[in-house]
Amino acid sequence: MNARIPALDSQAVGALVDERWRASILPELQRYIGVPAKSPAFDPAWADHGYLDAVLRQAADWVLAQRIPGLTLEILRLQTADGQPRTPVLFFEIPASGSASGESAPASGETVLMYGHLDKQPEFSGWRSDLGPWTPKVIDDTAPRPELVRLIRRSCTSTRVPSAVRRTSHSTASAPSSTARR
Numbered sequence: 001m002n003a004r005i006p007a008l009d010s011q012a013v014g015a016l017v018d019e020r021w022r023a024s025i026l027p028e029l030q031r032y033i034g035v036p037a038k039s040p041a042f043d044p045a046w047a048d049h050g051y052l053d054a055v056l057r058q059a060a061d062w063v064l065a066q067r068i069p070g071l072t073l074e075i076l077r078l079q080t081a082d083g084q085p086r087t088p089v090l091f092f093e094i095p096a097s098g099s100a101s102g103e104s105a106p107a108s109g110e111t112v113l114m115y116g117h118l119d120k121q122p123e124f125s126g127w128r129s130d131l132g133p134w135t136p137k138v139i140d141d142t143a144p145r146p147e148l149v150r151l152i153r154r155s156c157t158s159t160r161v162p163s164a165v166r167r168t169s170h171s172t173a174s175a176p177s178s179t180a181r182r
Helices: 010-033 051-065
Strands: 072-076 089-093 137-140 149-153 163-167
Touching (some): 051 089
Antiparallel strands (some): 137 149
């Protein structure tokens, strides 16, 4: 019942996380930020523009590329009561696994739900001349703190002001708090 958990080599794990962040996650975030997929409240012709479909497909492709055993993925296309398209939904499910070998875990009857959205707020004004709402810029602060990488962006989360996503060598990601929240 009390299985021993093997000790992890924190430096090796940190190096793997750093490599994956730079090789896979950061480029995907940059591609995502570059697409002006605005909320339907700010882009009434969202379905015609296709930006939400583009970022949804990008997210789905990234999830599938992780090759997680047992993963199922579905893009749901719903309609309003009067037949108008609603924004698409990316639904994926991953069954619990009980061991590194991939054995199924016993059913617990519990579910973990994670929710997010891919639509963004409008771009607004006030950007520095070297930044823009749809052009992410990576600043690698290698001088004093090489573990800090900042991705300056707009509309990667629900903040309404330009901010930064930070990832430390311990793989914690954070976004600076903002008083302007949706």
